Amino acid sequence: MLIELPRHTEIFGSVKIHELQRVIKLDSGGAENPRACDITWEDIKSILKRLAIVVPVKNENLHLLDGVLRAIPFDCTVIIVSNSDRVPQDVHKMEREVITNIHNLSRQEFLCIHQKDPEVGFAFHDVGYDYLLDKSRLVRDGKSEGMIIGMLLAKSLGKDFIGFVDADNYVPGSVREYVLDYAAGFCMSKTPYTMVRLHWRYKPKVVEDRLYFKKWGRVSATTNRYLNLLLSICTGFETEVVLTGNAGEHALTTDLAGIMKYSTGYSVEPYHFVYLFDEFGQRVKEILYPDACNAGVEIFQIETLNPHLHEEKGQSHINDMLLGSLSTVYHSALCNDEVMSELLDDLVDILQSWETPPPNVVMPPIGGIDAVNFAKLLESHAETFTWLHETTVKSEIEEEYLKGESFQAV
Numbered sequence: 485m486l487i488e489l490p491r492h493t494e495i496f497g498s499v500k501i502h503e504l505q506r507v508i509k510l511d512s513g514g515a516e517n518p519r520a521c522d523i524t525w526e527d528i529k530s531i532l533k534r535l536a537i538v539v540p541v542k543n544e545n546l547h548l549l550d551g552v553l554r555a556i557p558f559d560c561t562v563i564i565v566s567n568s569d570r571v572p573q574d575v576h577k578m579e580r581e582v583i584t585n586i587h588n589l590s591r592q593e594f595l596c597i598h599q600k601d602p603e604v605g606f607a608f609h610d611v612g613y614d615y616l617l618d619k620s621r622l623v624r625d626g627k628s629e630g631m632i633i634g635m636l637l638a639k640s641l642g643k644d645f646i647g648f649v650d651a652d653n654y655v656p657g658s659v660r661e662y663v664l665d666y667a668a669g670f671c672m673s674k675t676p677y678t679m680v681r682l683h684w685r686y687k688p689k690v691v692e693d694r695l696y697f698k699k700w701g702r703v704s705a706t707t708n709r710y711l712n713l714l715l716s717i718c719t720g721f722e723t724e725v726v727l728t729g730n731a732g733e734h735a736l737t738t739d740l741a742g743i744m745k746y747s748t749g750y751s752v753e754p755y756h757f758v759y760l761f762d763e764f765g766q767r768v769k770e771i772l773y774p775d776a777c778n779a780g781v782e783i784f785q786i787e788t789l790n791p792h793l794h795e796e797k798g799q800s801h802i803n804d805m806l807l808g809s810l811s812t813v814y815h816s817a818l819c820n821d822e823v824m825s826e827l828l829d830d831l832v833d834i835l836q837s838w839e840t841p842p843p844n845v846v847m848p849p850i851g852g853i854d855a856v857n858f859a860k861l862l863e864s865h866a867e868t869f870t871w872l873h874e875t876t877v878k879s880e881i882e883e884e885y886l887k888g889e890s891f892q893a894v
């Protein structure tokens with residue numbers, strides 16, 4: 485892959501945020517170029533083998549899920565964490581059929597679990613991590629909560645890198661690119677504490693009767709502005725380096741995943757920045773993770789070649805995301821009165837008042853959890869735990885397939 489070198493890197497305490505890097509070509513010929521980094525296919529492939537891709541899914545169109553799963557490079561292990569309905573129709577069972585079918589045809593490794601499986605709640609309780617459980621000891625709703633399950637399963641398999649892709653992507657080819665972009669980011673990194681965040685080149689919308697290739701959505705533009713403001717007020721130098729505040733498509737090293745805190749639901753991505761600013765930034769009072777502070781935390785922001793075309797979930801969903809994002813900024817240790825009052829101006833339409841936005845639930849780091857034990861508990865007790873790997877015996881679905889009844893997504 486040929487990828488632009490970052491023109492500038494913002495250094496904030498132990499955190500290095502590289503400016504946006506564009507993908508010049510998805511493959512390359514090794515030509516010398518002082519402005520670009522040439523990453524060989526062999527290097528990318530060696531990362532893919534150590535990378536698990538987590539796909540959080542909640543009641544998405546099965547055709548889209550099917551396309552997303554097929555597009556993830558074969559060398560990666562795919563971990564699907566579902567929060568889809570079980571009644572009146574068992575959507576999750578249908579998802580498992582889609583996954584099993586792809587595994588049976590390709591032999592790619594898949595792992596799948598349902599977020600609300602009571603055994604997932606018990607396993608969290610057993611390993612001493614109750615922070616994402618509700619009163620009935622089930623895992624709460626929320627994308628972030630699903631991502632935590634996925635990260636622990638990735639760690640239990642000994643993966644060094646964990647990436648995320650949403651299940652509602654219309655274009656399988658773009659999903660494949662996202663995973664290759666993650667691998668390219670890890671090839672460029674110089675520390676075990678690295679995060680790669682993607683910025684979609686365009687997010688097309690239908691405007692009247694034609695496609696309009698939009699660059700920025702309201703949530704991303706607003707979140708980025710405030711995250712940059714936090715940095716600017718702290719350093720005294722204005723910056724626009726953050727362009728991936730809401731990057732649902734991101735990946736991180738397992739080492740970094742173990743020391744991050746996670747904000748609930750969709751606020752998880754902007755909170756990555758807020759947490760890193762608060763805990764590893766310029767004004768840190770107490771060093772909690774000396775190894776990470778010494779090695780430094782690197783954030784790569786890569787602009788994809790492909791546009792991002794996904795399911796639109798409506799205005800109230802967008803408002804919820806904006807509220808979640810801005811609340812993380814408002815409650816950051818770096819936020820001052822000036823930023824707070826600007827933020828309230830932006831939130832008044834959504835909250836219908838000038839009240840302080842409620843703080844998001846934040847879950848502590850998962851690095852101390854015995855992930856192997858967590859996975860073993862699920863494997864031996866959870867009804868929805870499915871692990872399809874090379875030696876998995878022929879399933880009923882495969883038998884059916886071999887009889888000639890091929891799967892049709894519904």
Ligand code: GDD
Pocket residue numbers: 539540541542543544565566567599625626627630631649650651652704730731732733750753794795797801
């Ligand atoms: N396991 C699980 N549990 N998955 C969930 C849940 C849940 O409670 N809620 C949503 N998901 C899945 C969806 O099925 C989808 O695959 C993915 O999480 C993202 O959810 P969407 O509802 O499609 O989010 P979006 O497209 O509006 O926003 C995405 O992009 C934003 C950046 O523009 C998300 O990835 C955001 O987190 C991101 O900030």
